[in-house]
Amino acid sequence: MQKSLFLYSDKEIGNKEELIMSMIRVENLTFSYPSSFDPVFENANFQIDTDWKLGFVGRNGKGKTTLLKLLQGEYEYRGRITSSVKFDYFPFEVSDKTQFTEDVLREICPFAKQWEVIRELSYLKVEETVLWRPFETLSNGEQTKVMLAALFLNEGHFLLIDEPTNHLDVAARRQVADYLNRKKGFILVSHDRQLLDRCVDHILSLNRADIEVQSGNFSSWKENFDRQQKFETAKNERLRRDIRRLKESAKQTENWSDRVEASKRGAADKGYVGHKAAKMMKRSKTVEARQQKAVEEKSKLLRNAESAELLKINPLAYHSDTLVSFSETAVFYEGCQVCGPLTFKVRGGERVILNGRNGSGKSSLLKLLLKAPIDYTGTVTIGSGLVISYVPQDTSHLQGTLTEFAEKNNLEESLFKAILRKLDFERVQFEKDMKDFSAGQKKKVLIAKSLCEPAHLYIWDEPLNYIDIYSRIQIEEMITQFSPTMLLVEHDVAFREKIGARVVEV
Numbered sequence: 001m002q003k004s005l006f007l008y009s010d011k012e013i014g015n016k017e018e019l020i021m022s023m024i025r026v027e028n029l030t031f032s033y034p035s036s037f038d039p040v041f042e043n044a045n046f047q048i049d050t051d052w053k054l055g056f057v058g059r060n061g062k063g064k065t066t067l068l069k070l071l072q073g074e075y076e077y078r079g080r081i082t083s084s085v086k087f088d089y090f091p092f093e094v095s096d097k098t099q100f101t102e103d104v105l106r107e108i109c110p111f112a113k114q115w116e117v118i119r120e121l122s123y124l125k126v127e128e129t130v131l132w133r134p135f136e137t138l139s140n141g142e143q144t145k146v147m148l149a150a151l152f153l154n155e156g157h158f159l160l161i162d163e164p165t166n167h168l169d170v171a172a173r174r175q176v177a178d179y180l181n182r183k184k185g186f187i188l189v190s191h192d193r194q195l196l197d198r199c200v201d202h203i204l205s206l207n208r209a210d211i212e213v214q215s216g217n218f219s220s221w222k223e224n225f226d227r228q229q230k231f232e233t234a235k236n237e238r239l240r241r242d243i244r245r246l247k248e249s250a251k252q253t254e255n256w257s258d259r260v261e262a263s264k265r266g267a268a269d270k271g272y273v274g275h276k277a278a279k280m281m282k283r284s285k286t287v288e289a290r291q292q293k294a295v296e297e298k299s300k301l302l303r304n305a306e307s308a309e310l311l312k313i314n315p316l317a318y319h320s321d322t323l324v325s326f327s328e329t330a331v332f333y334e335g336c337q338v339c340g341p342l343t344f345k346v347r348g349g350e351r352v353i354l355n356g357r358n359g360s361g362k363s364s365l366l367k368l369l370l371k372a373p374i375d376y377t378g379t380v381t382i383g384s385g386l387v388i389s390y391v392p393q394d395t396s397h398l399q400g401t402l403t404e405f406a407e408k409n410n411l412e413e414s415l416f417k418a419i420l421r422k423l424d425f426e427r428v429q430f431e432k433d434m435k436d437f438s439a440g441q442k443k444k445v446l447i448a449k450s451l452c453e454p455a456h457l458y459i460w461d462e463p464l465n466y467i468d469i470y471s472r473i474q475i476e477e478m479i480t481q482f483s484p485t486m487l488l489v490e491h492d493v494a495f496r497e498k499i500g501a502r503v504v505e506v
Contacts, residue, residue, distance in 0.1 A: 022050050022084040024071070024158070026211075029079035031070060038428070040066050043079070046211050048187075048204065050085050050158050053180065055196040055218055056189045058206030059424050060440030060468045064189050067206070068160045085158040085185075088151045091144075097136035104135045105150045112153040120149035124179050139358045141172035148176065152183055159186040163439075165195055166465040167393070169357045170491050174198075191440075191469050193218050193494045218469075309422040311451060311474050315484035318456040320383055321347050323485060324369055329378035331361040331368075339365070341378055344504045346457065351479065351486045351499050356506030362489045363393065365506070366459050369487070389455035393462045395442035398434040405434065405445065411452045419448040423471050440466035447475070458486045464495060 025047040032039040040063040048054055058064050070077055072087050092108050105117055118128045124145040130138055138146065144164050151159050161180075165173045173195060180188065180199035187204065190196055196203075196218035203221040205212045214221050322345050330340030339361030346352050354362040364372075368380050370390060398405070402420070406413040417430060423444045429437070434445060443466050450458060464472055476498040479486070490496065496503070 023082075024048050024050060024085070025080070025082040027080040027082075029070070029077060029081065031066070031075060031077040031079075041070075041077075041211075044211050046204070046213050048202070048213060050083075050185050052202045053184050053200045054187045054202045054204050054213075055200035056187050056204045056206070057191070057196070057218065057221075057469060059208075059470060060444065060466065061424075061429075061438040062206050064206055065162055065438070068162060068187070068189070071160060083158070085156065086154075088154055088157045088159050090147060090151055090159060090161045090164060092147050092151060094135060098134055100132055101135045101138065101146060102131040105131070105146065108147065108150040109153040112150070116153055117149065120153060121146070123182065124149060125175050140167045141169065141358045144168060144172070145176065145179075148179065157185075159183075161186055161188045161190075163189050163191070163466060165190065165192055165491075167358065167462065168491060170355065170493060171357065173491060191464070191467060191472060192492060193469060194492075309474075310481070311419065311422055311478035313451050313458075313478055313482045313484050314454045315458070315482065316387055316454050316456045318348055318383065318386070318485070323348060323383050323386055323457050324487070325379075325381045326365070327379040327381070329365070329368070329376055329380055331364045332375040332377070333361075333364075335375075339506050340376075342504070342506065346485065346487050348485050349483050351484075351488065351501040353496055353501040353503045354487070354489050354506050355503045360506045362506050363461050366390075366461055366487065366489065369457075369459060383456070386457060387455045389450045389453040389458050391446045391450050391458075391460040391463050393465065395439065395446065398437070398442050398445060400434060401432070402430050402434065402445070405449075409449055411449060416448055416452050419451050420444060423448065423474070424468075438466070440468055440471075443467055444471065451478075456485065458484050460486065460488045460490070462489050462491070464490055464492050 027045055029041045029044040030039055031041045056064055056067075066075075068089065069075055071081060071083070072089060073081075094104055095107070097104075102114075105112070109117075114131075117131070121128055121130070126142060126145050126149075130142055130146060135143065135146075148161070148164065151157070165176055168176065173192065177195045177198035180186070188196070188200060198217075200217055201215065203214050203216065203218060205214070205221065205225070214224065216224075325345040327343050328341040330337050330342070332338065338359065339356065342365070344352070354365060356362055364374050364376075368374055368376060369382060369388060402417060403413060405411075406416045417425075420429075421427075425441070425444070429441070434442065437445070443463065447460075447463055447467075450460070464475070467475075472492065472495060476495055479499045488501070
């Protein structure tokens with residue numbers, strides 16, 4: 001494979017205005033991993049302006065992160081990527097997290113002045129005192145904001161931002177969205193619909209058959225995509241009927257031709273019969289050509305169709321209206337109170353969302369219901385005989401095949417894999433080690449496991465992290481239809497609203 005990545009310095013580009021209006025061009029990009037026969041990209045072509053705020057959407061495991069790495073020149077490929085800017089990648093790999101944050105930022109943006117760093121942090125509602133704290137002591141939200149601020153201070157660079165809001169609370173997501181809305185010159189990989197609507201002006205969509213660039217935010221792109229699919233579906237149905245009619249016509253013409261051919265034997269007027277046979281042949285050829293044209297036209301339709309099958313869940317009925325309750329409950333870490341005291345109940349058929357800043361003890365409250373050894377005061381009451389299905393945040397423990405996972409967790413393997421197929425897993429994934437799955441695919445494994453488990457209460461801790469938009473919509477529709485009792489931590493506001501959740505502030 002040949003690699004063709006052209007980079008030029010700022011001096012070669014000229015002034016800043018020329019840099020802003022430059023293009024990134026991808027031509028005939030073809031790439032596959034050495035361990036796979038199937039190409040991730042095949043003759044992909046698109047171009048983007050380095051002045052755009054670009055949202056990048058697509059199914060899990062289809063190559064979004066791979067494309068970002070290709071733009072950075074990390075893999076060998078066929079085709080051509082032409083760019084006049086240097087790419088920076090978020091999240092930045094911090095070599096030593098015990099360093100003060102100020103030293104980490106000097107590693108990321110060595111030419112930025114301190115006042116510029118403080119200015120950027122103020123836009124993100126981050127206190128400048130974080131600069132003199134060890135980086136590892138910063139919360140997930142603070143680390144995300146600090147890194148984004150530093151990377152945007154590298155003037156003339158084009159930023160590749162890979163899912164920045166996973167694990168961030170609602171307030172932090174809104175602050176990141178507002179910050180990105182001030183900026184330009186980036187690709188943002190995200191499955192958060194509200195985030196994309198708040199801060200991008202173009203969408204780069206990784207479809208099933210191609211890569212498409214469109215002006216607008218996520219909602220306008222989705223509306224256009226759905227309209228195109230609806231149009232192609234209707235046209236596909238018309239062509240399907242035409243092909244069926246043309247086949248019947250061709251068969252009828254063939255029968256007529258056979259009868260004419262038979263009538264030649266012993267016919268008095270051979271010329272008339274021959275003329276009639278020629279007309280039948282010409283008509284047959286015309287019908288055949290029209291049929292072939294319809295088939296070719298039909299084959300161009302619905303190549304990017306996203307058909308999401310309905311997911312199912314089998315919640316168990318509970319004998320009491322209240323499944324669990326918290327009364328004046330407060331959680332402690334190393335003797336320090338981090339949340340509460342909190343009082344609330346989860347009743348049958350409810351979806352309850354725990355809302356609060358990162359580190360406020362939301363996950364710990366969930367784990368109290370699983371009898372985890374967490375220090376707390378107050379009362380936690382769990383209904384007798386209550387069956388709980390749990391989806392944790394962490395997916396790092398997943399390894400081995402899906403068959404081994406199903407056996408270990410006493411899952412019906414055929415049902416488990418059928419659910420994963422509905423969540424867009426290809427059969428080839430069934431033979432792979434889960435440690436090689438994408439982050440979104442790993443999360444889908446845990447969700448599929450939970451959907452296999454009949455339970456009174458489903459406890460899901462940030463289930464949508466890394467999950468693609470299409471699967472989020474599937475999960476929303478399932479919850480809306482089957483109304484399981486759920487206690488969740490989830491920061492996707494669109495998801496919260498869709499499932500009609502009651503929010504408990506932590």
